[in-house]
Amino acid sequence: MWNQIDWDSVIVALGDTLFMSFIALIVAIILGLLLGILLYITQEEGLYPNRLISQTLNFIVNILRSIPFIILLFILLPLTKVLVGSILGAKAALPALIISSAPFYARMCMVAFNEVDKGTIEASKAMGASNWQIIKKVLLPEAKPALFSNMTIMGVTLIGYTAMAGAIGAGGLGHLAYLYGIARNNPTMTYIATFLILIIVFIVQIIGDRIVKITDKR
Numbered sequence: 001m002w003n004q005i006d007w008d009s010v011i012v013a014l015g016d017t018l019f020m021s022f023i024a025l026i027v028a029i030i031l032g033l034l035l036g037i038l039l040y041i042t043q044e045e046g047l048y049p050n051r052l053i054s055q056t057l058n059f060i061v062n063i064l065r066s067i068p069f070i071i072l073l074f075i076l077l078p079l080t081k082v083l084v085g086s087i088l089g090a091k092a093a094l095p096a097l098i099i100s101s102a103p104f105y106a107r108m109c110m111v112a113f114n115e116v117d118k119g120t121i122e123a124s125k126a127m128g129a130s131n132w133q134i135i136k137k138v139l140l141p142e143a144k145p146a147l148f149s150n151m152t153i154m155g156v157t158l159i160g161y162t163a164m165a166g167a168i169g170a171g172g173l174g175h176l177a178y179l180y181g182i183a184r185n186n187p188t189m190t191y192i193a194t195f196l197i198l199i200i201v202f203i204v205q206i207i208g209d210r211i212v213k214i215t216d217k218r
Contacts, residue, residue, distance in 0.1 A: 005189060006180060006189070010189075013171065013172055013173045013175060013176035016089075016090040016166075016172040016173075017159070017173045017197070017200065018200070020093050020162045020165070020172055021162055023094060024097035024098050024101060024158050024162075025154065027102070028097070028101040028102040029105060031098070031106075032103070032104070032108075035102065035106035036107070036109025036110045038053070040109075040110050047135070061103040064100065065103050065104055065107065069100050069161050073093075073165060073168060076095050079095055080092050080095050083095055087169070088169045090170060090171045090172060092169075092170055093162065093165035093166075093171075097161055101158055101161070104154060105151070109150065112150060113139055115143070115146065116139055116142040116143055121138060121139070145212050145215050145216035148215055149208065149212045152205060152207075152208025159197060162174060173194075174193070176192075177190045177193035
């Protein structure tokens with residue numbers, strides 16, 4: 001069985017999966033958090049209510065969240081070609097990974113912000129805090145456990161997305177499982193790729209749960 005494993009390909013695939021997951025997660029967190037704050041503050045009862053901006057952002061987020069990832073991969077091929085210069089490889093999967101996950105995280109951020117005690121926000125206003133101070137000193141700290149929990153969920157989701165992207169040539173463990181395992185009738189490679197994906201998911205989940213436990217002061 002061990003002779004059927006191409007360890008060099010396994011190491012390369014593992015590196016590609018970690019690269020796609022980590023880069024996409026970092027960028028999606030930044031974009032998603034900013035978008036989530038905008039969604040929160042522009043809603044009807046937000047700090048800067050603006051119906052036009054709120055409805056526009058909600059429409060964009062809902063559309064992007066509704067497109068299945070595998071379809072989004074194909075839709076974004078022209079954009080990927082322009083941005084990356086290729087439609088193959090780990091870098092080529094990044095635009096689709098980011099565009100699919102950032103709106104997802106933005107929506108979860110908005111939900112987390114809406115769960116912050118309204119009384120705390122009103123008390124901050126009564127004490128003379130500006131809207132920016134409320135966002136920085138109240139909203140973000142109070143929602144921190146939920147934000148980290150959502151990051152964990154998105155991280156696990158992204159790992160699954162990288163496997164789908166790998167099946168159509170983006171590299172990574174999904175590509176390894178399909179090309180070296182299924183297509184070449186080598187189930188050992190498929191099992192190895194699946195096992196490594198599970199290990200990554202477990203590690204992300206454990207780290208995320210630990211961070212949530214540390215930041216949750218309730």
